[in-house]
Amino acid sequence: MAKVKRIFSDDYLFRGKYVAMVNDLTTEIDPHSGATIFNSAVELYLTAAIVGAHYQLTANPDNTGDSKRIMASQFSNHYNDLKFAYQLVMLNADRDELSAVDRVNNAFRYSEADPEYPKNVATFERYMLGGLVFLHNRFIKSTNTHYEDYRISMDELIADMSGKKSENNDDEDIDFGPVF
Structure with a gap:
């Protein structure tokens, strides 16, 4: 029987085309600032x-080509955040295919001993890789060339994900509704 991959307990290998994306997003983006997009x-x-x-x-x-490893010890330093991210992904994954009860079970119930666990780990990985491609396209394949360009792109991403309008978009004002 194949060994079950234990998410956040075992090392993780980015492979093939994803290695370059990880390297691009975790190395210095602007020699003048020394900044990286992700540390x-x-x-x-x-x-x-x-x-x-x-x-x-x-x-x-x-699964082709080079690989880049995240050591299990690095996961342990971020375990609570990673577990929360896993739960968010499982709650949002496959909405059209799974009932809300199934998604809640995937997020909070199933452990390594459950037959659903390997499928959930693979689902999490697919969403993580989809997000990696998105981030790479957003930050690296865009017209960003200087630290300020990357900062603006990050601000726009955060605003988009939070449902708020970015300060750099002057099309309309945000209606925050009544405050308290």
Whole structure:
């Protein structure tokens, strides 16, 4: 019987085309500022999963070529955040195919011993990879060339994900409704 991959307990390998994306998003973006978009691959992994679930984006693993490893010890340092991201992904994953009860069970109930667990790990990975592709396209394949460009792109992404209008978009005002 094949060994069950334990999410956040085992090392994770980005492979193939995703290695370049991770490297692009975790290395210095502007030599003048020394800034990076993400400080580490584990922070990118976490963010990409949430972005993938938010936008309902998935991508299939690429098992060819080079690999880049996230050590299990790095996951343990971010375990609570990663577990929360996993739960968010499972609650939002496959909305058209699964009932709300099934999604809640996937998020909170199933453990490594359950037959659904390997499928859920694969689902999480697909959403994380979909988010990774989105982030790479948003930050690297865009016209960003300087730190300020990347900062504006990040502000726009956060505004878009939170449902708020970005300060850089002057098309209309935000209606926050009554305040208290």
